[in-house]
Amino acid sequence: MTETLSSENGRTVLRMRRELRHPVEKVWRAISEPKHLAGWFPAAVELDLRVDGPVTFTFEGEPGAPVDLRSHGVIRAYEPPSVLEYTWGVEVLRWELTPTADGCTLHLTATYDDRSGSASFAGGWTLCFDALERLLGDTAPERDYRVLHEHFVKVFGLDEAQVAADGELRFERQLVQPKEAVWERLAGAQTATVGTPPPAGFVAKGIEPGPVTAVEEPLRLVYPWSGGEVTWTLRDGNGGARLVLTQTGPAADYRTPWHDAIEFLAAELAG
Known part of the structure; x- marks a missing residue:
């Protein structure tokens, strides 16, 4: 695994990356278009793809149940097909794609204040990346969130x-x-x-x-x-x-x- 945790300007910064066997353009669609995000992202996303464009994140309960939680953000950087950065409440998520000989590398930089929650975030994003790989047509292991969480607690010294x-x-x-x-x-x-x-x-x-x-x-x-x-x-x-x-x-x-x-x-x- 390639995750790192640091403190920068008084905030916690989690960095993760995943090597993908798909071209940048294909992965860009998966990380920026709501119909593709629905297959792997932890919330339903609506976004206006432009700098200062609004973003809405929605968590839903059981089918037919009312919306449990909705939060908002704004796009801070938009450089297709390589950089997409937006806020999610007080959190900042920055997605970057760099081409490789076999496809591309997906980089995630998450900036937030809850350092003690970092194992939850890292474990959750690991499962999301696995779901993204499946969406792209690859296989990914079925992992236990609890095992991932406790692994990251130890790795990050939490x-x-x-x-x-x-x-x-x-x-x-x-x-x-x-x-x-x-x-x-x-x-x-x-x-x-x-x-x-x-x-x-x-x-x-x-x-x-x-x-x-x-x-x-x-x-x-x-x-x-x-x-x-x-x-x-x-x-x-x-x-x-x-x-x-x-x-x-x-x-x-x-x-x-x-x-x-x-x-x-x-x-x-x-x-």
């Missing part, structure tokens, strides 16, 4: 903690199942209630927790430890729950135990 100068820890981890399923894994058979010890799944090795001080299933759980406070939060993310765990106080020594606990949880959720 499983690592942020450690503040005072030793406070913060993990932000995208998971592949909804928050209700994550909470069920963490709590096990125990019901988390204020004034009782937290379920074992919410505690890292070596920590002696105090009783739960706040709980809102399946969104939030808080308890004290000798040096500060541990807070778990879960919210909807891209493709599953977004977990944010913080441990205040001089918590740097617990970086590895928390990492291991979260990655064990993620592996269980990924099946």
Whole structure:
């Protein structure tokens, strides 16, 4: 795989490419015309192919169901048949085609703010590229999104903690199942209630927790430890729950135990 992740001008930049055995002109139609985009792009797209032309992205539910989400963008670069760049909300997608001896190379540069969601984006675009290859007439492997997601988490280092100068820890981890399923894994058979010890799944090795001080299933759980406070939060993310765990106080020594606990949880959720 050829994916890279970087930070540029305060934003996250994901770069991906795919070698295709088709001429630039054919692939250009596939990435710029709505009737072809419908076969591989993650949303229905309407676009006015000119600089400053509007773009509309629509996600639909089950057949016959009302539209769930619609967002908009604008074309920022249009140089057929080699460059197409547009915004999608606050995200910027730049598509470039370069000819090769066997066809062409498709380059995608995605610029956005949600670094912690990068494994979801890379995994999703990988599946889209596979669908594009099938649309063009080639074969592509059937891949499991969950496996791709966890691969990119490791490749991009998205499983690592942020450690503040005072030793406070913060993990932000995208998971592949909804928050209700994550909470069920963490709590096990125990019901988390204020004034009782937290379920074992919410505690890292070596920590002696105090009783739960706040709980809102399946969104939030808080308890004290000798040096500060541990807070778990879960919210909807891209493709599953977004977990944010913080441990205040001089918590740097617990970086590895928390990492291991979260990655064990993620592996269980990924099946």
